[in-house]
Amino acid sequence: MRTSRPHEEGGAGEGHAGGRQWARADATRHALLAAAQRVFADRGYADAGIAEIVERSGISVGSLYHHYGGKAGLYVALWEELTAEQEESAARAVSTARKAGEDDPIALFIAGARAYLQVCWERREAARLFHGGEGPSGSSLMRRSRAQRWMAQNTKLLHGTSGAAPAGRAGQVLSLVLTTVIGEAGREIATAESETEAAEIIDEVCRILIRLAR
Structure with a gap:
């Protein structure tokens, strides 16, 4: 057999x-x-x-x-790993808030923004690598493409089913401003001196985002 x-x-x-x-x-x-x-x-x-x-x-x-x-592939892989973690953390936070009964688009947006910014601190060593704009050929385009995708996702989330954000050009500009604020805040958080300082920055950024969004 x-x-x-x-x-x-x-x-x-x-x-x-x-x-x-x-x-x-x-x-x-x-x-x-x-x-x-x-x-x-x-x-x-x-x-x-x-x-x-x-x-x-x-x-x-x-x-x-x-x-x-080669070296460029390592850089891109580190970038993709970080951005995937940021996006996944934000998406989980929004999903969790929805399951808890939250339906205000701005509150959902803030939940996602807070989670994203928290990853900027938790993965600060990696996040710092991409703040100076240095990288292989094509990395600037890679970052711009990601920013545009992120802005489109934020526009969709902010508009929501209740139309919390203005429609059309005004809505796009609002999303651009809010997304830019989050991106720049991420730089500051990644270079914070301590977890306490990072938490303070995150709280203040979220307060600013709420004021701008409303």
């Missing part, structure tokens, strides 16, 4: 091996990103070297190029 072997398709051994391989790849990516973040913070993007990233990560240069294609 033919018996299944671990390496054969569908075998239990393959599943375990695949899981281990995925875990190793995930650990490799994490180590490379953590090292790149430190080197970018210490040297700036332009002066950061692949050799130092490899040395700090303990990962081979071949693995770096395999996973990220």
Whole structure:
């Protein structure tokens, strides 16, 4: 009778091996990103070297190029990781507020803004990397595209079903102003001296946003 072997398709051994391989790849990516973040913070993007990233990560240069294609790929991956966490945190906060019965578009917007700003503090080491505008070719366009998408989402949220925000051009301008305030506040929060200072900035920014939105 033919018996299944671990390496054969569908075998239990393959599943375990695949899981281990995925875990190793995930650990490799994490180590490379953590090292790149430190080197970018210490040297700036332009002066950061692949050799130092490899040395700090303990990962081979071949693995770096395999996973990220080079220094620019590491920068983009760090950016995408941070922005995804900011957006997911804001979306969760809005969803939680809705489930709790909140239906005021401005209150929902403030809940999302507060969550976004909190991530700016919690991930301040990463957030600081992108404040100076330094980065690979195309990074400015990447940031502008993200800002435009974010503004469109905020416009939709603020308008809501009750039309809390003005429609048309006025609504777009209001969303632009509020989104810009949040973005600039994120810079200040990421460079705050302490968690207490960051919390104070977040509270004040939310008060300003409410006044502007109403």
